[in-house]
Amino acid sequence: MLQTPYYLIDEQKLLANMRVMDAVREKSGAKVLLALKCFASWAVFPLMAEHMDGTTSSSLNEVKLGRRKFGGETHAYSVAYADHEIDEVIENADKIIFNSISQLTRFEAASAGMTRGLRLNPGVSTSSFDLADPARPFSRLGEGDPAKVEAVLEKISGFMVHNNCENGDFALFDDMLAKVEAKFGHLFGQVDWVSLGGGIHFTGKDYPVDALCRRLKDFAERYGVQVYLEPGEAAITRTTTLEVSVLDRLTNGKELAIVDSSVEAHMLDLLIYRESAKLEPNEGPHRVMICGKSCLAGDIFGEFSFEKPLEIGDRISIQDAAGYTMVKKNWFNGVKMPAIAVKGLDGSVRIARDFTYDDYEQSLS
Numbered sequence: 183m184l185q186t187p188y189y190l191i192d193e194q195k196l197l198a199n200m201r202v203m204d205a206v207r208e209k210s211g212a213k214v215l216l217a218l219k220c221f222a223s224w225a226v227f228p229l230m231a232e233h234m235d236g237t238t239s240s241s242l243n244e245v246k247l248g249r250r251k252f253g254g255e256t257h258a259y260s261v262a263y264a265d266h267e268i269d270e271v272i273e274n275a276d277k278i279i280f281n282s283i284s285q286l287t288r289f290e291a292a293s294a295g296m297t298r299g300l301r302l303n304p305g306v307s308t309s310s311f312d313l314a315d316p317a318r319p320f321s322r323l324g325e326g327d328p329a330k331v332e333a334v335l336e337k338i339s340g341f342m343v344h345n346n347c348e349n350g351d352f353a354l355f356d357d358m359l360a361k362v363e364a365k366f367g368h369l370f371g372q373v374d375w376v377s378l379g380g381g382i383h384f385t386g387k388d389y390p391v392d393a394l395c396r397r398l399k400d401f402a403e404r405y406g407v408q409v410y411l412e413p414g415e416a417a418i419t420r421t422t423t424l425e426v427s428v429l430d431r432l433t434n435g436k437e438l439a440i441v442d443s444s445v446e447a448h449m450l451d452l453l454i455y456r457e458s459a460k461l462e463p464n465e466g467p468h469r470v471m472i473c474g475k476s477c478l479a480g481d482i483f484g485e486f487s488f489e490k491p492l493e494i495g496d497r498i499s500i501q502d503a504a505g506y507t508m509v510k511k512n513w514f515n516g517v518k519m520p521a522i523a524v525k526g527l528d529g530s531v532r533i534a535r536d537f538t539y540d541d542y543e544q545s546l547s
């Protein structure tokens with residue numbers, strides 16, 4: 183048995199999501215690009231690259247990773263590029279999408295000859311968290327004034343709009359897209375491509391994939407554009423666990439178990455959005471609070487039910503540890519960094535990466 187802690191990516195589960203990617207590409211004509219800010223564990227890119235068209239990025243580092251490790255079509259986007267980054271971004275990208283007209287103007291000469299796009303902000307979104315709402319008041323994410331966008335139309339050949347967030351409700355997506363069209367539809371007919379961003383949870387259970395595909399196909403035909411989707415979470419949802427072991431048991435009003443991991447270091451997104459971790463099957467008479475080993479008082483994965491009392495050495499699988507999780511792992515408290523293991527299609531498990539004391543030392547100076 184591998185030593186915990188480690189993230190375990192299951193390629194069989196990944197393949198199930200990838201088959202949905204194939205169906206969406208085939209039925210809608212849309213191209214799908216993996217959003218690297220959500221998931222950048224390149225050990226499984228060879229499998230994903232067979233079912234997705236490429237990657238999209240939010241920084242110079244991501245665009246380089248996409249080009250080197252994933253291949254296919256490489257989109258570059260960033261909230262803001264620095265002068266010293268722009269040449270390397272362009273070298274590594276097939277398209278560059280600017281976040282603002284001012285960045286487009288600043289890098290107009292540098293990006294001449296490059297396929298260019300602009301991010302639009304439709305002023306509406308499905309995010310229930312202010313923190314992650316691109317349409318929040320005073321948002322810096324994309325241009326919102328159609329007249330200003332129209333004035334720079336000859337400099338670009340496409341648009342990107344990203345205003346869905348883990349949206350598993352097709353009717354809501356449909357409604358959002360109608361609002362985007364009401365605001366910017368007259369411009370869509372004048373470009374070659376429109377990326378509708380990520381946040382559409384079309385790999386979720388019972389999602390009406392066919393209805394989504396029809397909507398996307400209609401959209402593409404109405405404006406004569408190539409549609410792109412940029413799934414992050416939808417590509418890797420339910421594929422990965424964080425495998426941990428119980429190190430100690432305590433009782434303090436509740437039954438507590440301390441594991442060889444930390445929410446803040448290894449599943450930071452749970453803290454940021456104040457969510458509980460997920461455990462399966464989470465059934466049985468023994469209720470235990472699973473706690474991290476960092477010294478943060480609130481380093482708690484959540485409270486779960488078990489068939490038997492937990493013992494020191496017992497193993498626990500924390501579900502859904504891929505999206506916005508592995509990309510955010512950090513060395514807080516110097517906690518042992520989880521290795522990255524891959525369960526291949528043949529069922530065998532290999533360690534793709536292990537982290538040592540040297541990695542910790544090298545992460546600072």
Ligand SMILES: *Cc1c(COP(=O)(O)O)cnc(C)c1O
Nearest residue numbers: 217220344380381412413414415
């Ligand atoms: C975050 C992001 C995505 C991916 O979003 P998911 O919710 O993970 O699908 C795609 N495009 C852009 C521009 C993003 O900022």
